[in-house]
Amino acid sequence: MPSPGVPISYREVAVRRVLGQTRLVKIRVRFAPSPTGFLHIGGARTALFNWLYARHTGGTFILRIEDTDAARNSQEAVNVILNGLRWLGLDWDEGPMSGDPAGPSKGDCGPYFQSQRQDNYRRRVEGLLSKGLAYEQEGAVKFKMDRAPIVIPDLVVGDVRRELTDREQVEPDFVIVRSDGQPVFHLVNVVDDLEMGITHVIRGEDHLSNTAKHIALFRALGAEPPRYAHIPLILNIDGTKMSKRDKGASLSTYMDEGYVPAALVNYLCLLGWSPKNNREKMPLAEVVEAFDLPQILRHNARFDLTKLIWLNGEYIRELGDDRCYELSTAALARAGLDVGKYSTDYVKAALETCKGKFKLFGELPAYAGFYFKDEIEFDPEAAQKDFTAENKPRVVKLREALARLEPFEADPIGATLKAVAQELGVKAGVLVHPTRLACCGNTAGPSLYHLLAILGKERAMQRIDRALAQIP
């Protein structure tokens, strides 16, 4: 028994639930992406909801790769999925351990690549054929679909009575094996869910209409369909659907732009689900505890990058020093700033002055880049405003005072600046602005006193002199 205050694992939380609820069937859910070369943000949320439900119930989260379309499959494409899920922290209990379809996997219901399950599909199709529930036509195999409406009992949407569309009335049966021998999605999806013992199918609402076909297939296979939960889709901020081309549609965008995984996960939790207690930023363990299917919203949600960025800032503020250092230097390196030239102590001290000041690691190069450049550029607009003839003698006076200062540390620097300002009969800001611009190149930045100290007297003087030289 862990002592109070010591975090317990999700698994423990889940086990406790099960013991408390005496569940007879262990819940099994799956995320079944197709390796297309990128992981859609909506897919990431589907994976998250499945994972949450598994962890909440003490069930099993399965990863299955739907690589039936050999033409656009590759190990790299599978790795995009695996790495994306790992980055999000969504660990799977069963599924592949690498992008290699023939490689090792964990779990007793493998293979977890559809390309490795051809025999299973063939057997099932033969069964349907022999029972007269499917038939051959022009080399393809078609399934005899029910003509009557099918009721889909959905945990999120409620009972949905699905009638045939006009086209389906003309031809209700659909292909389950192509004439080239390849089984199609509806068939493989159902067979795998059946053979892997999936109890709950949690997937995007775009599959709701297709579910009638899946239910019919399950029945034809002599099995009870799983429980369904169709979750609403994620739309662009303008309400249009998110296509592959929309920026922000791919998980890799967030991985590359310096988001904190936990922040994105937190944000995703809040799209289409609500803890209903006005909580926004919440630890994953709390979400796991509260998450359940019936509370999932029924309407689509728009992806609000602004709010994600806010949340990301909240998470950055709480990041440990090491992790912060790691993400910071990675962001600086991406921007082409060579941090390696500087001592670790210097970099750490520099980054310390930026802590809590930005919401995205992508902002860091612009915010703190001046620490890692030999020569900086001055913001032209700010230079116009602050590098004035009137300010020149003031800055000169400050420069002289700072040049004499020893030790060159934040507190005495601040005291010196204030003293000079008082002597000149101006507010501190009058000196701060041009000096900041001279040393950072920007009007915004870390505490001037601290950044001067970190830059060191010599470099600070150089920068001030260079700025002074620009003033007429």
Place this chain on the structure above:
RNA sequence: GACCCUAUCGUCUAGCGGUUAGGACACCGCCCUUUCACGGCGGUUGCACGGGUUCGAGUCCCGUUAGGGUCGCCA
């Protein structure tokens, strides 16, 4: 074209017949302050429309409109 889902501030949402319609992001003020950010205080903004049901409707029913999804030898 047919079928299905959906509809509360700009956005994410709370609300499950009686509320001054609450919170968060964003936005606008003020305070704090060496800039920015944070923080604090305050503010603007919403029940798509039309019919019902009811003493009473954001909440229930129907319709309209709008948005999204599906109807493939794609997944």
